[in-house]
Amino acid sequence: MSTHNAYFSLNHITAATRIAVSAPNATRARTVLVLLAGTVALTTTGFGIVIPIFSKRLVELGSGVEVLGMMTVSYALAAFLAAPLAGILADRIGRRPIILASLAAFVAVNVGYVFADSTGTFVALRAIQGAVIGSLMPATLGVVADVAPSNSRARWTGVLMGSVSSGLVLGPVVGGVLYEALGFEAPFIASASAGLVSLAAAVLFVSETRTRTVRRREMLRARHENQQGDQTGKPFVTKLPRPLVVFTALLFLNFMLEFVYGFADLEMVFYVYDRLEWSSVQFGGLVAAYGVAMVSGQVLLGHVSDKRGRGPIIILGLVMTSALYAGLALFTSFPMLIGAAMITGAGEALAAPALSALYLDITPEQHRSRVMGIRESSIQLGGVAGPLLLIVASSWITPHAAFVAAAVLLAVLAIPALATLRRRTHGVGVTRDGIGDRHAAAHGALRGTVAWARSVRPEYISVPA
Template sequence: MKLPQNHAHMGKIVQATQVSAPGMEPHRARIVIILLAICTAMQMSSYGMIFPLFARKIGDFGDGVAVLATSVMAYSLAGVIAAPFMGSLADRFGRRPFILGSFAVFTAAFTGYYLAATSLVFIVIRGLAGALTAGLGPATMGLVADIAPEDERARWIGVIGGGTSAGFIIGPVVGGLLYDKWGYGPPFLASIGIALITFLIAFFIIPETHTRQERRREVLTQKRASRLAPKTGTAVSFIASLPHPLLAFGTLLFVNLSMIFAWFFIDPQLPFYVFDELGWSTAQFGSAISFYGWATLIGSLALGQSSDRWGRKPILIIGLILHSAQYVGLMLTNVYWVIIAAFIIAGLGEALLNPALSAAYLDITPEEHRSQAMGIKGAVGSLGSLLAPALVVVVVGTVPPQTVFLISAALILSTGLLVVIALRLPGRTEAARDLTWEVSQERIMAAQTALHSVTVSAATARKLKSAA
């Protein structure tokens, strides 16, 4: 018997069971995230160009706040239903298909908004767009988590957020100016063209970061865990896959819910309020959104990594306080530049909030369930954007705009107090310790397999020697 053959086989066993963390070279990872941020900026520019026009278009149909709120509800309801499934599918099939698919759907949706001849058609298109683009957020956050080091996640999430903000710097102003001078055609056509170019650029430059080998490894890991775990119901298995501690996860979800609810509670009311009661032009409204975008962009680039240095919880609290400024400003004054200043402060608050919030989710989420967690986050956000306009439909005409702004301000500040009291996040090194433990267990199993092979080989050799 030739023992070297058995030694070679043992080497293969050890090699096959070693674990290495997924990712790519840091330089290439930075390039990929920056390119994705550029695509996001272009996409949000195209959306920002037509966002201020939605209220105008609804008004031309002879409708008002209630119909605009219903269109927001349609988009959000579709997102609530689709986001968790999209997040799980992004874990299973990769990030790239859902990023590209969402960019393609945006192009088609913008075309539909332009061609819509009635409020009903507009609402239906909004609903379809909400369902078919629900995977963009989970896939994007999953991509960042795949390739960004743990201690730099908030920084690179901030870069993606900066891309979103950059889109809202140029888009609303340009769209408002084009509409004020030439009507609907130019801003919508420019928006459709930019969205199409964004899809084509992303198609050629955004790689798949969650490779087939990694997905297969995660599936095998989950199957092994399910075999070893006690037999429980599907609900228990789902709960086990959620980020832990559950109280921290629930608190983060409430932060996300309150932020989205507060904005979407004023969103249908805001354009009609500034157009009809404050006398703003479409360009002025677009400029206000642009100043908010500037603040969020600069804040994301300068402050996006703050929670990596100072901790997630303090930055979340500060961000919520600053973010409430826009609602307080709208409630207390009708002076244009004072409202602009409030929007700038609120934009800085969002620049702190979003990276810290997303990074906190990723800190407490196992690698194989990251897109699922981001999908749940997206679904909760969509739930907020569904419930808020639904409430607007109920109270419109009975509650003055200032009361609407007061409710949003109170909700954000109350959420900050909840974070102070309830949020307890584990140290960010715990995830690294868990990975180290898993690697150690895999290597122990490999060593045991190798030792067993040596024992069997030695026993066989002794038998052959005795027989001889």
């Protein structure tokens, strides 16, 4: 075809003045997130149901605290290893398969507990359960990142974390009642049933948010970047969030928070019974005050960092979390410690959603579950290191010194947080609210095409009013 004929075939062209962009369906996003939160709440309730039963069942099998410690360590190590692997899979094959597989394995593990007749079986099943829970969280947080707008990401992260916390608060109470009334099999059957209902709900109502089309588009983009040589020699580093100093600070904060909790909370259990001579009702009241403040705070205050910024809310939350340990070091009054526990719960309710939302803010879209898996690993590593330190130091450190150290550490964590998180961070991935660069490029390409056509056949160009 001649150049003249090619020009003549352009026909009548209308110059575009804007590009229509499809907005995310807010109703659908809200429905997916609410259903996901309900599914997670039911699952963690089932998880919490069996927590008070392990020690009693181990005593029946002739074992004690050593095996319980092995179960705790095996759970944390399995979650530490499984979380990043599950995150990679969730980015590659989608969130839904990982969520469904985790829920199905959760049901199977609880059925296995019913038939377990040795401590070795309990330790192995607990490790599998750690891998299951460690795999579930990166995928669910990936769903939040996929469908929640960036200006309400912390809000929905708080709702999801509130559902997790509510299950962990409610579950042990239900488990204790079932054990006393019906024996040790009942809590495990109830937990398996809760998991089965969660699995059915996820199958029916939780759709894939990282679709095959999205994954293929990102694969083609990555292939193009590799062909251009942009990622040669540094495949892993390019998948990490930017700025790296902020990502490293977030991992450190998550590790230290879990480390302090693991170190001080075990000491607190013995302290309130042996030194303060509390009853189980009083200790339950302390835990309930903390739990209610944390759950309600995550649901009601999770959105604060969306409006006030991640850094200031994280720092405020870190300072507030030190209240309970400072209270244990300074007071023996039950009402004072209840108040301190509520302040700590509210502080965690502020800090945790903001921390998770900041991970998602700075992570490329195609690597979000992978990064949340790394986050989960840092949390589990802290959960192992804290109790191990307490075991080593228990012979020479006093409860008072442990609480002072915990309070100081939590408050001091605000210093590196202030130094690194005060900088303004931007998401580097393409988000629903940050997709403007792609639209701008498309708009520019379209205007370039129209300009070329106008220069060739100006008589066929019309610009709408």
